Amino acid sequence: EGWTDIVLLEKHELTSGSTWHAAGQITQSTSSLALGKCVDYNIQLYNGGLEAETGQSTTWHGCGSFRLAYDEDEMDWLRYTRSVNVALGFNSELVLPSRVREMHPFYNLDGVVGALYTPDDGHVDPSGVTMALSKGARQLGATVIRHCRATDVQQLPSGEWKVCTDHGDIVCEHVVNAAGTYARQVGEWSGINIPTTSMTHHYFVTDNVPEFMELDHELPVIRDDKLVSGYIRMEQKAGLIGIYEKANPNVVWDDHCPWEAENHLFEADYDRIMPWLENALDRMPIFAELGIKRDVHGAISHPPDGNPLIGPAPGVRNYWCCCGTQIGIGWGPGLTRELARWMVHGSADISMRAFDPRRFGPYADKKWQNIKAREDYLLRHEIPFPHFNRLAGRPVKPSPLYERLKAQGAVFEEVYGHERPRWFATGEEAQEDHYSFGRNIVHDRVGEEHAAVRERVGIMDICAFTKVRVSGVNAEELLDGLIANKLPQKVGGICLTHMLNERGRIEMEMTIVKFADDAYYLTCAAFFEQRLLD
The missing domain is CATH 3.30.1360.120 (Probable tRNA modification gtpase trme; domain 1)
Structure with a gap:
């Protein structure tokens, strides 16, 4: 977006957090228009665009994927997702089990009534993607400093930010908290609440699969939400099974992640995930007699509602969040492109309402965050x-x-x-x-x-509304520059209007009552409380 005086700090090596153990998958099977636009950009980036720009391979596997349905509720979900795909111009189709069997003959389709086929899906090498992105950033003028740990972030009286590191201090106009698992504790340095919790997720790589050895193509990824609560795909000539168990999810580092953690994995908890692993082996019987050559049990950052935290931090100027992205490979580049547009131009090109960090208030304490993160993990493969x-x-x-x-x-x-x-x-x-x-x-x-x-008549409880009084000699001038409608002219007058951003786009709807010549009473949805105050 034009800014080049940018420094990225990495306390160890790029990808040494959750990226290095990511499965690296991306799918257009999304019912979110905003995320769909990000996914579309990411697939184009991974499928040749980034390599053409940087010369760095992303190892793109464009194998497509199926999301399976076992009942009418799941089919309705897939129909809705397909309608979003159509709106976005994606190449997808609803198919019968026979089509799935034709393209993936090894999967047990007992009970399956249909599927959504998204042929442009795939997966990448997370390390290769990261190196390509960092190379592209450096080509555009950014500086990447490895083995440099931030130790404090404080706002100066000038409004600038001082980032303290073990290599010295950096003073900057804007700071972006992209600290991943460390985002919450980095936010605490500046008195900012970043509601994220680290949850652990398993995936397993089997021994080489004899049935795969003679294949001259890669089978589509299977997303089985009901029975596997996860995904199954090829990993070269081996199998890969990823599981989001629907009971007893595991929180780690609920206080603070240790700074010395690098490429950290946990011992596999087979007891916790065994019901879904057994289902996966029943669905994919050619895996049943194979050994597991690699188990991956790593931490992933989860916000309370599952959506990433992308945008301005609450209550401060020029402090931005880029964290809580539990599907970093699938969502990351598109979301960060919108963050860059927001920073440079005053707003993104898509609706960022679902991702705005200010959607949570002071009530989102650490205990509540952990409860909601567990809930989000359990809902990861439920019908939305x-x-x-x-x-x-x-x-x-x-x-x-x-x-x-x-x-x-x-x-x-x-x-x-x-x-x-x-x-x-x-x-x-x-x-x-x-x-x-x-x-x-x-x-x-x-x-x-x-x-x-x-x-007849109704009574309304309006406690769940944001209510702000704006008063002073410049109150009329201030509000008049922010809203699309005319302010009420008489005391007691009322108007319904929209507050606009720097690009003239709608931020929120509100009602304004004129209390006095220099005082106004603003009422809007509770969701916008912090955005209105900011």
């Missing part, structure tokens, strides 16, 4: 139903009416720590979320609530 309600670690900030509303049948959702009624169970249905990709009983109940308020 629309409006899925994550329940762990709640309630955090219930309103004074919480128990009364709950007694009336309220089913709550959490927004920036607040418990907000989503709908009311007033019939015989269970007082809990009912998930599907189509209409269900919740649609009818919400329709009844709408009619009741439209035809």
